Amino acid sequence: MQAPSSQILSFSPVPRDPGFGVYVHWPFCAAKCPYCDFNSHVRHKPVDQDRYASAFERELREAARRSSGETVTSIFLGGGTPSLMAPATVGRILDAVAANWTVAEGAEITLEANPSSVEAERFRGYRAAGVNRVSLGVQALNDPDLRRLGRLHDVEQALGAIRLARETFPRLSFDLIYARPDQTVEAWEAELSQAIDLAADHLSLYQLTIEQGTPFHALYKAGKLIVPDGETSALLYESTQRLTAERGLPAYEISNHAVPGAESRHNLTYWRYGLYAGVGPGAHGRLMGERGRHAIANETLPETWLKMVEAWDWGAVEDEPLTAEEQADELLLMGLRLSEGIDLSRWRKLAGRDIDRESEADLRSHGMIERLGPDRIRATPAGMLVLDAVVADLA
Structure with a gap:
């Protein structure tokens, strides 16, 4: 897929039309974070990227066949850790999207990346493949909390990744988690102010939630993980909204903040209840079929999904029409x-x-x-x- 101009994008009002998105799930991570309940998997042998790329190509073709000729306004490569993919793998996936749908001029193409897997050469390769927005999983801006969250990077790596992303891509977002154990409102406001100084145009700021089945849940149930109480969590949320608004990145969604015009087009497709194709292990989609809008969910285990797609071009385990x-x-x-x-x-x-x-x-x-x-x-x-x-x- 031809890369768009590297010139910094000017921000214009985001149209209310939800658009049509394509979500591609790369399910592999170098390590599983203790708070994470996403469909992500650690494999201790190298992943056969060529084989998975071929499967993505097949499922993208089938998803396009089942859709209604929409024009793609956004593509999101999520995970997992998509920045573990080689640029050539990303290029094949983006080329497959363009081969099966019309892609709108200026479409937003986002890739999630972890600072621990960021390399300048790889970033340049993603940019050449067509990625024009990167979303970095920073999560904290102090080393003790990064270790507690199970992250593989430190603050120095995070700052280097932010700097490199700003130099390489027209648009950048990064994530932080707050309401962490022992976190005070004052400490969070100082960290958030630093993040806003570093941000280009978008921040995703999530309150830590203790998800069933995670190591953090086991620690929490055992009384070994103490998170802020409800009152403190509310104060943390309120300070987040106030500080980001004062600094020019108001909330446009509960956890997402942007310079006006720099909102995530892809995520707005979800929140505005648009249609989207989901491909890859565990991906979800909403497509329009003969019986109206369908809810589609893919097999979550990567190896099982791979065999299904190689056999039938489709990895869905659920495909149900939704009532009005x-x-x-x-x-x-x-x-x-x-x-x-x-x-x-x-x-x-x-x-x-x-x-x-x-x-x-x-x-x-x-x-x-x-x-x-x-x-x-x-x-x-x-x-x-x-x-x-x-x-x-x-x-």
Whole structure:
């Protein structure tokens, strides 16, 4: 796929059209982080990248056949650790997307990378392959917390990766985790200020969650991992929103902050309830079929997925049409994460009814949601803190 111009992109208002995305899941990591419940796997023998690239090519072709001739507005290579892929593997995947769909001019093409697997030559190779945005898994800006989080890089490597990414790619985002054990609001604000100084145009800031089945969950249940209580977590969230807004990277989604115009196009496709193809082990997709929108989920084990695709060109273990009510619920769940909220006329068209006026009035009276016009609602900052409950009440 031909690389777009290396000139820094100018930011323009992001259109409300959700677009059509392609998500490619590379499931392999050098090590499994103790807080992670994503579909990621450690293999102690080299992965056969040529074989996996061929499988991605086959599944991309089949996904395009099952879609409705959409134009791709974003591609996201996630994981796992996609920066463990050779640039040639990334190039084959991007070429396969372009061979099977029309790719919009200026499409956003993101690759996730870990600082421990960043090399200048490899970054230049990804850029030449067509990647124009990189998302770095930094997670913390102090070495003790990086070790506690099980990360393989230190702060020096993280800063070097950020610097190299800014030199190589038109756009950069990096992730931090907060509400870490023993973290105070003052310490987080100092770290966040440093991150904003380093950021190009986008930050993803996630509260640490203790996920079932992870090593952190076992430590937490045993009383060996103490995380901030609910009140402190709320203060950490509120300080995050305030500081990023003051510094020009306001929240456009619960955990994502950007210079206006630099929002992640790909993630907006999810949150605006657009269609997207998901390929690779454990990937999910939403495609339009003969019976309407389908929810698709792939086999999670890489080796099993590989054999399925080699045999049938398709690694899905679930492919179910969604009812109109299910689609309306998904629209609500995804759209209320955004500061722009949701279009109620679109919700009504899916649900076949109006939003529950009594529930809406109750939530508005308690300051959980607000109207942005006759047909648009959004969660307030207070509502964002208890968003699952807000969605349940409205749905």
